[in-house]
Amino acid sequence: MDNTNHFDSIADVFNRIWYFSDDYKDFVIKHIIGDMSLSHNDILADIGGGTGTFTSRLMNEANLRKAYCIEPSSAMCDEASKLENITALCSDAHTFLTSKTPFTKMLLKEVIHHIPERESFWQKAYAMLPNGGKLLIITRPQHIAFPFFAAAKEAFVRNQPPHELFENQLKACGFEVITTQRSHTFTLPKESWYEMLRHRFMSDLGVFSDQEIEEGIKEIEQIYTEDTIDIIDNLIFITAQRR
Numbered sequence: 001m002d003n004t005n006h007f008d009s010i011a012d013v014f015n016r017i018w019y020f021s022d023d024y025k026d027f028v029i030k031h032i033i034g035d036m037s038l039s040h041n042d043i044l045a046d047i048g049g050g051t052g053t054f055t056s057r058l059m060n061e062a063n064l065r066k067a068y069c070i071e072p073s074s075a076m077c078d079e080a081s082k083l084e085n086i087t088a089l090c091s092d093a094h095t096f097l098t099s100k101t102p103f104t105k106m107l108l109k110e111v112i113h114h115i116p117e118r119e120s121f122w123q124k125a126y127a128m129l130p131n132g133g134k135l136l137i138i139t140r141p142q143h144i145a146f147p148f149f150a151a152a153k154e155a156f157v158r159n160q161p162p163h164e165l166f167e168n169q170l171k172a173c174g175f176e177v178i179t180t181q182r183s184h185t186f187t188l189p190k191e192s193w194y195e196m197l198r199h200r201f202m203s204d205l206g207v208f209s210d211q212e213i214e215e216g217i218k219e220i221e222q223i224y225t226e227d228t229i230d231i232i233d234n235l236i237f238i239t240a241q242r243r
């Protein structure tokens with residue numbers, strides 16, 4: 001299953017299963033606005049913006065000039081189109097850049113591992129950003145602390161390049177790069193976490209059959225004996241500024 005199809009298949013439940021908590025969303029939004037220095041002068045390109053939830057909040061809370069949610073899965077993009085304060089474009093990352101749509105800031109939240117030919121993507125993005133323009137990648141380390149079963153953790157490592165690779169590519173393009181690691185822990189009823197796994201809320205889970213997911217849940221059950229489960233999300237924020 002390719003990734004775009006994977007997100008087509010979960011678009012209708014994406015907002016519910018990726019919910020985590022309001023507190024979690026506030027934490028991420030606050031750091032995006034701070035790291036990207038978003039203001040009323042900015043045009044934001046949210047690459048792989050999914051259902052547009054974050055794009056829409058950033059538009060309002062940073063009082064942006066304009067915000068695009070760029071999303072190749074038509075089902076996800078249809079959801080984003082329902083949000084009136086943003087413009088949803090059904091496009092992948094590379095095609096968006098060839099359209100020459102102007103922007104001053106670019107967000108890549110939990111999408112960079114899906115984008116092919118990243119070196120040429122950075123070069124084109126650098127050329128299109130104004131001086132002082134910024135790009136922010138939000139990604140995860142290869143070894144996540146999520147309560148996954150062992151095979152899911154291995155699948156995650158296979159799909160997730162080390163973040164130093166992105167830093168080096170960006171620096172080679174001329175960007176000034178600052179990386180900050182931030183962690184957020186939230187507690188869910190175990191059944192909610194299992195529902196997220198059954199819906200394969202992350203594309204890394206798309207390779208597992210229903211039976212493998214159920215066996216994985218049994219494996220987690222043996223380790224976590226309470227009714228609730230702590231989810232530790234270690235996030236990496238990489239800010240790249242055009243000099």
Ligand SMILES: C[S@@+](CC[C@H](N)C(=O)[O-])C[C@H]1O[C@@H](n2cnc3c(N)ncnc32)[C@H](O)[C@@H]1O
Nearest residue numbers: 007048049050072073092093109110111114115
């Ligand atoms: C984990 S979701 C993140 C959605 C959103 N950024 C968020 O944080 O809520 C990853 C998204 O990247 C999109 N995607 C996959 N390949 C892409 C590509 N080549 N260019 C742009 N987006 C892509 C997927 O369709 C999916 O909606």
